Amino acid sequence: MTPDWVRVALLSLALLGAVATSGAAEPLVYVSNERGNSVTVIDAATDKVVASIPVGNRPRGIGVSPDGRTIYVALGNDNVIAVVDAASRVVKARFAAGTDPETFAVSPDGTRLYVSNEDANTASVLDTKTGKVLATIPVGREPEGVAVSPDGRLVYVTAETTHTISVIDTSALKTVATILVGSRPRESAFTPDGQRAFATAEIGGAVSVIDVAKNAVVATLKLDRPAPKPKGVVVHPSGKWAYVANGGSNDVAVIDVGALRIADFIPVGIRPWGLGITRDGKKLYVANGVSESVSVIDTASQKVVATIPVGKAPWGIAVGR
Amino acid sequence: MAPDPRVTGHRVERRAFLGSLAAAGWASLAPRAAHAEDVFTVGVVLPADAEKATELSRGAALGLDDANALATLFGKRLRLETETERGDGQAGRALARAGALAVVGGVGPGGGEALLQAATDGATVLNVGAPDDRLRNERCDRRAFHVTPSVSMYVDALTQLLIEQRKLTRWAVAGDGSPRGAEIEAAARRSVARRGGTVIGDTVAADILLLAVDDRGAEAVVARGIAEGRRPDRIAGVGEAGLRLPVERAGGLWAMGWHHELERFSARELNGRFRRRWSAPMSETSWAAWAALKLVGEAVVRAGAGDGAALVAFMESAPPFDGHKGDALTFRKWDHQLRQPLYVAGPRKREDIGGQLGPFAVLADVGGKNLDALGTATAESRCRFAP
Numbered sequence: 001m002t003p004d005w006v007r008v009a010l011l012s013l014a015l016l017g018a019v020a021t022s023g024a025a026e027p028l029v030y031v032s033n034e035r036g037n038s039v040t041v042i043d044a045a046t047d048k049v050v051a052s053i054p055v056g057n058r059p060r061g062i063g064v065s066p067d068g069r070t071i072y073v074a075l076g077n078d079n080v081i082a083v084v085d086a087a088s089r090v091v092k093a094r095f096a097a098g099t100d101p102e103t104f105a106v107s108p109d110g111t112r113l114y115v116s117n118e119d120a121n122t123a124s125v126l127d128t129k130t131g132k133v134l135a136t137i138p139v140g141r142e143p144e145g146v147a148v149s150p151d152g153r154l155v156y157v158t159a160e161t162t163h164t165i166s167v168i169d170t171s172a173l174k175t176v177a178t179i180l181v182g183s184r185p186r187e188s189a190f191t192p193d194g195q196r197a198f199a200t201a202e203i204g205g206a207v208s209v210i211d212v213a214k215n216a217v218v219a220t221l222k223l224d225r226p227a228p229k230p231k232g233v234v235v236h237p238s239g240k241w242a243y244v245a246n247g248g249s250n251d252v253a254v255i256d257v258g259a260l261r262i263a264d265f266i267p268v269g270i271r272p273w274g275l276g277i278t279r280d281g282k283k284l285y286v287a288n289g290v291s292e293s294v295s296v297i298d299t300a301s302q303k304v305v306a307t308i309p310v311g312k313a314p315w316g317i318a319v320g321r
Numbered sequence: 322m323a324p325d326p327r328v329t330g331h332r333v334e335r336r337a338f339l340g341s342l343a344a345a346g347w348a349s350l351a352p353r354a355a356h357a358e359d360v361f362t363v364g365v366v367l368p369a370d371a372e373k374a375t376e377l378s379r380g381a382a383l384g385l386d387d388a389n390a391l392a393t394l395f396g397k398r399l400r401l402e403t404e405t406e407r408g409d410g411q412a413g414r415a416l417a418r419a420g421a422l423a424v425v426g427g428v429g430p431g432g433g434e435a436l437l438q439a440a441t442d443g444a445t446v447l448n449v450g451a452p453d454d455r456l457r458n459e460r461c462d463r464r465a466f467h468v469t470p471s472v473s474m475y476v477d478a479l480t481q482l483l484i485e486q487r488k489l490t491r492w493a494v495a496g497d498g499s500p501r502g503a504e505i506e507a508a509a510r511r512s513v514a515r516r517g518g519t520v521i522g523d524t525v526a527a528d529i530l531l532l533a534v535d536d537r538g539a540e541a542v543v544a545r546g547i548a549e550g551r552r553p554d555r556i557a558g559v560g561e562a563g564l565r566l567p568v569e570r571a572g573g574l575w576a577m578g579w580h581h582e583l584e585r586f587s588a589r590e591l592n593g594r595f596r597r598r599w600s601a602p603m604s605e606t607s608w609a610a611w612a613a614l615k616l617v618g619e620a621v622v623r624a625g626a627g628d629g630a631a632l633v634a635f636m637e638s639a640p641p642f643d644g645h646k647g648d649a650l651t652f653r654k655w656d657h658q659l660r661q662p663l664y665v666a667g668p669r670k671r672e673d674i675g676g677q678l679g680p681f682a683v684l685a686d687v688g689g690k691n692l693d694a695l696g697t698a699t700a701e702s703r704c705r706f707a708p
Contacts, residue, residue, distance in 0.1 A: 141390040162391040203643040
């Protein structure tokens with residue numbers, strides 16, 4: 001007869017195994033389809049499309065709340081941010097977000113959205129509970145990309161016409177510095193330690209490396225490609241690599257963050273713009289707007305391991321839990 | 322125009338200001354409590370023609386606004402001074418003598434030659450209206466930068482589309498004896514031959530009739546061609562003159578540097594801002610003037626350019642300029658022509674014609690893959706800058 005202690009031990013192990021399995025579930029990847037007016041949902045475990053959510057007109061910027069329960073989508077033609085319940089996959093609210101909202105960032109604590117308003121040359125701060133606009137902050141001309149520092153203290157807003165990044169203090173809710181970067185900056189991303197940031201310059205064909213504490217560009221990495229037109233940028237959770245989507249040369253540049261050099265170019269689909277990386281850093285998802293697909297890159301091998309057809313004109317990517 | 326007493330050389334005397342500035346390409350600034358700035362004057366030579374003067378002024382004003390949106394973030398500001406050209410080249414020279422950092426002009430008959438007189442005096446000039454090939458060749462000047470496309474670039478855009486893509490290889494040329502017409506014809510003979518086509522004398526048998534005329538002759542030749550039964554899409558011309566044809570005589574395929582309905586690469590935003598401000602479409606001249614002001618603004622901020630020589634150095638360093646055309650626009654080393662994609666516009670379908678839209682729509686954009694396929698290549702260039 002099996003001793004009680006053995007049965008308890010076996011039962012405990014079984015329970016632990018179940019918990020470990022459910023805690024390690026692969027996340028869902030959300031893709032905004034600009035001309036499809038939808039969001040495609042991909043299961044990162046299988047890299048298969050599991051749903052398509054109709055959201056509204058001209059979805060572009062997309063983000064997920066830290067708890068994974070809410071997806072936010074900027075609807076440029078509806079002038080709102082759609083609030084989608086991740087479980088039911090239904091739009092449950094629409095927040096007025098100024099004219100033609102294109103991109104935004106979710107604060108690390110999930111309480112705010114920082115939205116760029118291109119026509120108004122401002123950034124709006126929204127309360128995620130109520131949708132209320134907490135502040136409207138003047139930034140550079142034709143603002144687009146928005147990124148929040150990992151500690152939530154700073155927000156970077158790129159401006160295409162002034163070629164600047166406005167640095168917003170999230171406590172004071174005002175611009176505290178302006179950094180001149182490359183020509184036509186599109187997006188930026190912080191390293192996990194918050195010490196550096198990368199900003200893509202689409203016409204400049206380069207990536208500006210920013211020392212966050214100094215509010216200064218400390219290096220410019222030229223992308224050695226014919227007309228690369230860099231757009232999206234993300235940093236690996238380890239902080240070792242950064243990835244840049246080159247919409248013109250149809251590849252993803254891999255940046256060695258420590259050495260500050262371009263390590264590789266990975267060919268993907270046509271006109272890659274949006275990027276999303278899983279929280280464990282194992283997979284990078286790339287939205288290819290013209291080939292209407294998502295490339296899946298295994299970051300260990302730095303190779304494309306899958307190509308997934310999605311909706312019309314995929315634009316942005318957000319990775320949930 | 323009296324010289325501005327605050328201008329010494331090319332800059333206002335420096336006043337104290339808050340924040341820190343670094344030269345050579347990057348800068349960071351905390352918000353400044355006081356408005357103490359370095360102010361730089363840009364001279365604009367207006368043509369005598371009122372309509373063209375308006376287009377130029379409007380583009381320059383929007384460009385000034387955009388330039389200052391950047392410059393004022395870093396303690397600098399641009400301002401404009403204008404003079405009207407009287408045909409003797411004195412307007413640009415006066416602006417230069419009064420301390421303008423750069424002189425923008427070249428619009429209107431003889432505008433290019435008049436502008437170059439200021440360059441000969443030592444001013445840095447930006448040509449936003451004269452497409453003459455000879456200004457980029459025999460008459461080139463190291464202090465002159467050409468934002469507006471050249472005759473050769475326009476013609477190359479047409480042959481690239483119509484010969485290479487549409488295989489319309491037999492061309493005839495209808496000239497009017499004007500100097501502009503002669504340049505267009507010469508460019509056509511080079512360009513058509515380079516792309517494997519032929520220029521024939523028989524205008525009836527030709528696939529394409531190219532109008533080698535100046536702006537004043539365009540309407541009459543197009544009208545005659547259409548009256549003779551020629552299809553509008555078999556007539557080709559250079560510049561915006563054709564777009565001003567009455568709707569009932571709209572015809573031809575026109576190569577141009579900008580169109581008010583362009584949308585990609587934030588052209589929609591630029592066209593929209595222009596239209597909201599002026600309740601008018603952004604013309605090619607307006608775009609070139611906007612671009613010139615923006616270029617000067619970037620030189621002042623990125624390179625700390627405070628005089629003409631520094632401006633020349635900045636432009637020659639080929640900084641990637643965003644003209645909302647999707648490509649980095651840079652000046653060619655050999656003739657200081659701004660590389661850029663061009664557009665070919667043709668008659669809109671009758672049912673699409675609306676009051677504000679005009680009779681022409683953009684049919685193609687040309688040159689993006691190799692911007693040096695448009696215009697004079699380095700090996701062919703007759704420009705020799707003085708050391």
